[in-house]
Amino acid sequence: MNLDEIRGKINNIDDQMVDLFVERMKLASEIAGAKAEKNLPVLDLKRENDVLKKVMDRAGEDFELYANTLYHTMFDVSRSYQAGLLIKETPLSEEILANIKEPRLEFPRKAVVACQGTEGSYAARACGKLFSMPNTMFFNSFESVFNAVERGLCQYGVLPIENSSAGSVSEVYDLMVSHKFYIVRSLKLHINHALLAKQGVQLSQIKEIISHEQALSQCSEFLKSMPGVKVTIFENTATAAKYVAESDRTDIAAISSSECAGLYGLSIIKDDVQNNQNNYTRFICIAKSMEIYAGSGKISLMLSVAHKPGSLYAMIGKIACQGINLCKLESRPIPGKDFEFRFYFDLDASVFSKDVITLLKDMELAADKFSFLGCYSEIV
Ligand SMILES: O=C(O)C(=O)C[C@]1(C(=O)O)C=C[C@@H](O)C=C1
Numbered sequence: 001m002n003l004d005e006i007r008g009k010i011n012n013i014d015d016q017m018v019d020l021f022v023e024r025m026k027l028a029s030e031i032a033g034a035k036a037e038k039n040l041p042v043l044d045l046k047r048e049n050d051v052l053k054k055v056m057d058r059a060g061e062d063f064e065l066y067a068n069t070l071y072h073t074m075f076d077v078s079r080s081y082q083a084g085l086l087i088k089e090t091p092l093s094e095e096i097l098a099n100i101k102e103p104r105l106e107f108p109r110k111a112v113v114a115c116q117g118t119e120g121s122y123a124a125r126a127c128g129k130l131f132s133m134p135n136t137m138f139f140n141s142f143e144s145v146f147n148a149v150e151r152g153l154c155q156y157g158v159l160p161i162e163n164s165s166a167g168s169v170s171e172v173y174d175l176m177v178s179h180k181f182y183i184v185r186s187l188k189l190h191i192n193h194a195l196l197a198k199q200g201v202q203l204s205q206i207k208e209i210i211s212h213e214q215a216l217s218q219c220s221e222f223l224k225s226m227p228g229v230k231v232t233i234f235e236n237t238a239t240a241a242k243y244v245a246e247s248d249r250t251d252i253a254a255i256s257s258s259e260c261a262g263l264y265g266l267s268i269i270k271d272d273v274q275n276n277q278n279n280y281t282r283f284i285c286i287a288k289s290m291e292i293y294a295g296s297g298k299i300s301l302m303l304s305v306a307h308k309p310g311s312l313y314a315m316i317g318k319i320a321c322q323g324i325n326l327c328k329l330e331s332r333p334i335p336g337k338d339f340e341f342r343f344y345f346d347l348d349a350s351v352f353s354k355d356v357i358t359l360l361k362d363m364e365l366a367a368d369k370f371s372f373l374g375c376y377s378e379i380v
Pocket of ligand 1: 028031032042043044045047048051074075078079082
């Protein structure tokens with residue numbers, strides 16, 4: 001047989017398989033109805049294992065593993081479909097639906113916003129892009145930003161979450177667990193770092209460079225080119241610039257934004273010291289209550305799954321079944337557990353879609369712990 005003839009046969013088989021698949025899905029919907037009457041859950045692991053065993057035996061030694069994978073996907077699809085038919089509203093889905101009943105149209109222009117660092121920090125620059133008239137309050141830690149929002153001291157808080165070269169800001173991810181908040185907007189900010197020192201100081205005089213550890217990591221190649229220079233971590237890039245300005249030393253420099261040069265009377269002794277010119281940091285804007293604005297197309301979730309084979313795979317399968325793009329998956333260890341992880345999902349999806357609400361309910365019921373962190377839009 002030539003290629004076209006073989007493909008012709010495959011086409012025939014696919015036609016039959018799709019017809020049988022549709023027939024199988026219709027039977028799954030009848031099962032969903034029967035289960036609803038008897039108050040039974042969608043998942044029946046014993047039945048799945050019985051089917052898997054039969055399918056693998058029938059496929060024979062050469063194909064049993066492929067048949068196993070195919071049927072795992074088949075069950076994922078079948079369960080997602082049944083879930084869509086069966087799952088009732090949960091308190092979370094009700095809260096989301098109530099929130100979008102009369103969608104908020106405009107993001108506020110003015111607000112009291114909590115920010116880590118000081119005047120001139122990248123977070124402050126992010127605030128200025130998120131709000132046209134922010135009244136920014138500065139705090140010295142990310143935790144204080146979460147607290148300020150949670151306690152109602154500030155309406156919003158702005159926090160860095162990831163950088164295109166240095167990766168996630170793990171401290172912010174870890175703080176998410178112990179605080180109640182919602183992401184209401186995000187921002188991708190282009191970051192270019194400069195080396196700042198006192199007026200008249202030359203690069204060759206520098207013996208110590210200070211900055212936030214994320215900024216230091218984003219400038220690692222420049223730092224390698226300065227052997228013998230001590231590198232010191234500071235809580236914030238702008239605080240580092242302020243420290244240099246207030247110190248009497250002429251052998252110390254800060255990696256910071258070029259705005260800080262003007263703000264603190266320093267000079268730029270070297271510009272663009274970051275490894276990559278395409279250096280971006282994503283910031284999230286958080287609020288105490290759920291606020292979903294019209295046009296929001298990103299969803300963030302935090303969840304943990306049973307510590308057994310296939311649990312995360314099944315969760316991702318639910319997203320894939322809806323044809324939704326999983327744009328970020330971050331894992332962080334759960335303190336006190338033996339290499340168990342909490343997962344953070346970012347989806348290109350909107351709660352204004354009925355299928356997405358069904359997906360969220362399905363994921364919520366399948367997870368050990370589940371938090372909806374918000375549905376928002378990202379600005380650049
Ligand atoms: O037999 C059932 O109980 C079904 O719901 C059908 C089915 C399947 O697709 O084969 C789907 C989900 C269950 O976990 C088990 C099997």
